[in-house]
Amino acid sequence: MRILLIEDDKAIGSAVREHAAAGGHAVDWARTLSTARDYAAVAPYGLVLLDLHLPDGNGIDYLREMRDRLDATPVIILTARDQISVRIEGLNAGADDYLVKPFDLGELSARIHAVARRYGLRPEPIFSLGTLTIVPAERRVDRDGQTVDLTAREWAVLDSLLRRPGAIVSKTQIEDALYSFGSEIASNAVEVYVSRLRKKIGADRIATVRGVGYRLAVT
Template identity: 45%
Template sequence: MDSVLLVEDDRMLGDALAAALAQDGWRADRSEDVAAARLALVDHAYVAVLLDLGLPRGSGLDVLAAMRARYDTTPVLIITARDQLSDRIRGLDSGADDYIVKPFQRDELLARLRAVVRRSRGRVAPQLRWRDVVLDPAERSVTRGGTPVPLGVHEYRTLLALMECQGRVLDRERLEDRIYGGDGAIGSNTVAVYIHQLRRKLGGDIVVTVHGYGYRLGDPE
């Protein structure tokens, strides 16, 4: 499960955003002021930052400036109540990747987040493809040969992790972290169960076991 940093001092809004992120498959760490955000960004690696501008003891732009000053290219999506054009220009010129003004629809925020992460990974198309398997993160759908394949949430996250790695091997620990976000007790054979389910639903050739190392997608045709 990919981790994002949510920098928002409004706890009620922060709770709602964290819940929406979790439902969309993200793990969210939270900071409520500039100092905490800067510390979190030094100590952890995130795939994106959701950054409010109006923070206690400083501005979100201070966080952004500190990131870019040390050549931290983590995508930043600014979320703010400031809707003046000059504020948006200043944020983008300071190194933000996108900007959304409060109040906003949850689905738009999640779509913008997926887009900035996708661009940071050099992937413009929203869909992931491997052979005739197509995974659409926006729709949370999977097809093979054009036929829809219903997957449970953990099966979906397992496949998403493998497809994002484009054929590289993922060991069990990394897969567990992507599926569960490192939370809770996990059985030793849990990943194997999801791999078995994916093979049953998508075909035995879709996931290869690399003995002693982990799993990867089958060879491209």
Template identity: 45%
Template sequence: MRILLVEDDQMIGEAIRTSLRQLEYVVDWVRDGGLADSVLQTEHFDLVLLDLGLPGKDGIEVVRSLRLRKVSIPVIIITARDGLEDRIKGLDAGADDYVIKPFAIEELAARLRSALRRSSGQTEPAIQIGDVLINPATHEVKRHDVTVPLSAREYAMIEALLLRPGAILSRAQLEERMYGWGEEVESNTVEVYIHSVRRKLGTSFIQNVRGVGYFIPKPTSTTTSTPTT
């Protein structure tokens, strides 16, 4: 899953990016609202973490610009502005959530998962696809009730496909969601991960349309149960 972090404070930005990368998110970081607006017009992200007091363009303007372009990507505002008027203004501009600094990274991660569930039309935290159960909160994947170890890249690919189950993503689109700026991508990377995931979770878990791309079938059911350890 690829996140755009828009934060002009060096220390806060570094801390958030490091923490989210440890949670296996792909995080790209910009410090200018105008640059963020430009990047969001040319590149794909699954979610935006957005400060309000930014150089170049205020965070509220960035949100409004997104919504005027009919872009429905989830936006979570992260700011020290805790006044009621500021919160109302941010939400009315089109933000999905509002987190006041300082915050615990665990709370931010939970809000990320919640916003992403809503954007993909999922209401339950765990997803069942055939004989595979996926818990996005813990990144635990089970097949036939047995935990299946996945690498960070393997899980990132699965997560990208799960955000729009049934929708076909090309190799280039998957690469864009699995890798951040400056990360090297080899020519056959996606195919290698596809092969590995199919070996672990079954050949029908990730399906492909020849010459077009790959998709995960829509969930057979969802469940609120927590996978056993």
């Protein structure tokens, strides 16, 4: 899942991003609401982790903006403000959950999974491509009846292709998915991870469109 983390504290933001990435999630970290708006304008997210006290505004105002434009992306509020009145305000504004700092990262993972299960009631496609089965909701890939182990970044590449099965996905779009893990990537990172993915799911499953990008072969 791709997560938008809105948090201005460097230590907390870094810890949350690294923990979520270790769990297989791609995380875009915005330290201001302005940056968060820029990220949200160009990328779809499965979850928002939202601090309330930010350099350029109040997180609850950002949450209200989301709901006013009918953005139903799940939101978990992360804040040091533990007053009941603030919790009620956040939940009434449309938050799905509320976690008070300091919190255990294991508890955060449990909250993320709980929200994911809650929204998992919406139908998720299962891709059957010959002997290959891909279940995005479970981040599971089976080939010839055997589970294929993918790294977080290999899954990020596959997820980029799954968003538009059969259509061309540009190299830049795949690079954006890899960059969202928060560390620098080599100039040939896309080629490297596509190559690794091909070895695991089958070379014929990812077609190269020279000079443009890649596409997931669905026939």
